[in-house]
Amino acid sequence: MHKMVDDAYYKQLHELQAVDFVLVELNLYLDTHPMDANAIQQYNQYAELRMRIAHQFESQYGPLMNFGHSFSSVPWAWNDTPWPWQV
Amino acid sequence: MWVYEKKLQYPVRVSKCDPLMAKFLLEQYGGADGELAAALRYLNQRYSIPDKVIGLLTDIGTEEFAHLEMIATMVYKLTKDATPDQMRAAGLGDHYAAHDNALFYQNASGVPWTAAYIQAKGDPIADLYEDIAAEEKARATYQWLIDLTDDVDLQDSLKFLREREIVHSLRFREAVEILKEKRDEKIYY
Amino acid sequence: MNDQVRYYEPYVSPLDPCPPRRVKSYITPPQLFIPFQPPNLPQFHPYEALMHGTLWPALYSPYGPQKVRQEEEGDD
Numbered sequence: 420m421h422k423m424v425d426d427a428y429y430k431q432l433h434e435l436q437a438v439d440f441v442l443v444e445l446n447l448y449l450d451t452h453p454m455d456a457n458a459i460q461q462y463n464q465y466a467e468l469r470m471r472i473a474h475q476f477e478s479q480y481g482p483l484m485n486f487g488h489s490f491s492s493v494p495w496a497w498n499d500t501p502w503p504w505q506v
Numbered sequence: 507m508w509v510y511e512k513k514l515q516y517p518v519r520v521s522k523c524d525p526l527m528a529k530f531l532l533e534q535y536g537g538a539d540g541e542l543a544a545a546l547r548y549l550n551q552r553y554s555i556p557d558k559v560i561g562l563l564t565d566i567g568t569e570e571f572a573h574l575e576m577i578a579t580m581v582y583k584l585t586k587d588a589t590p591d592q593m594r595a596a597g598l599g600d601h602y603a604a605h606d607n608a609l610f611y612q613n614a615s616g617v618p619w620t621a622a623y624i625q626a627k628g629d630p631i632a633d634l635y636e637d638i639a640a641e642e643k644a645r646a647t648y649q650w651l652i653d654l655t656d657d658v659d660l661q662d663s664l665k666f667l668r669e670r671e672i673v674h675s676l677r678f679r680e681a682v683e684i685l686k687e688k689r690d691e692k693i694y695y
Numbered sequence: 696m697n698d699q700v701r702y703y704e705p706y707v708s709p710l711d712p713c714p715p716r717r718v719k720s721y722i723t724p725p726q727l728f729i730p731f732q733p734p735n736l737p738q739f740h741p742y743e744a745l746m747h748g749t750l751w752p753a754l755y756s757p758y759g760p761q762k763v764r765q766e767e768e769g770d771d
Contacts, residue, residue: 437741444750450562451680455734483512503514504579653760669748676726
C-alpha cells in the first residue's frame, strides 16, 4: 500500500526544513559562541516552534523519528512510505 | 547514539533521468572529499580533540550524514529506472555489472572509498587544518559539479551543499582561534 | 561584478592546442575574511536562510555555472 503525498505535504515539509535549518545554523554558531545569550534565546524560541510544527506534521503524515522520539498509530506507522529519497 | 529523522535537510529535485551526472556525483558520495569521508573524519577526530570543540565536531559530523543522504537521493533519482543500455551509455556499464542500480561507496571514477582518505593525527591544530582543507576541497568539488549539469533543480540543491561547506569552514577556523587562546583569556563571545 | 571572484591572466603560448582562456578566475568566499563571526549579524528569514544555505547574508557566497561566469569574464 502506497500513500501518495499531496501538495500540502511538500508545503509543510518545507516549513519544517526551514525552521530546522535555522536551528542547525544557530547550533553550529553557538558551538563556537557559547556566551551569546541572544542567540541562545533565539535557539530556544525556535526549538519550541519546531516542536509545534513537527507535531502537526506527524499528526498528518506519520512519525518523523524512530526509537521513541515520535508516537505511532496502529498499525506501526514507521514503515510507511514515502522515505525521504522517494518523495 | 544517533536517531534518524525521516526527512531531507533540504529538498532534492532532479528534472531528468541522467545516469552520467549520477556517476559524477559519486565523487561527493564515496570520494576523498565527499560527505561520507567528512562525516567519518569529524566523528572520529572528536575522541582526541580538546573538550571545547567536541560539540562542534559532533554536530558538523552529524550534519554531513544529512548531506550524504541528499547526494544518495540525487544519485537514486538520476538512475531510478534507468535501463542497462542507459547505464552503459553513461559509462556505468561496469558499475551495472557489479551492482545493478545499487549505490556503492566509490568516487566518480569507480574507486572504492577507503579510510586512507581521512586523517586523525591526534594534534588538534593539524586535525582542524585538515578539516578546513576538506571543506574547501568539497566546496570546489560542488562548484565543478554545478558546472557539469544544466539541470537548475539539481544545481539548486548543489548550491545549498556548497554553501554549507563555507559555513563549516568558518566554524572550524573559529575552533582554531578558540584553541589558540590561553587558559584564562576569553576571545570568543 | 562579484566581489568574491579574483581574476588572473595565465601565460598563453602560441603552441597551445586549445583556444586560450585569457582570463581565469577563482572564488574567495566570505569565510576567508571573517576570522571570528561577530555576534548579532543580520539574518535571513527562515525560508530565505534555507534557500541560501546559511542564516547570515554575510556568509553567503553565490555561485553560477562556469558558462555563465565565462560570459561575465568576457565583459571585463
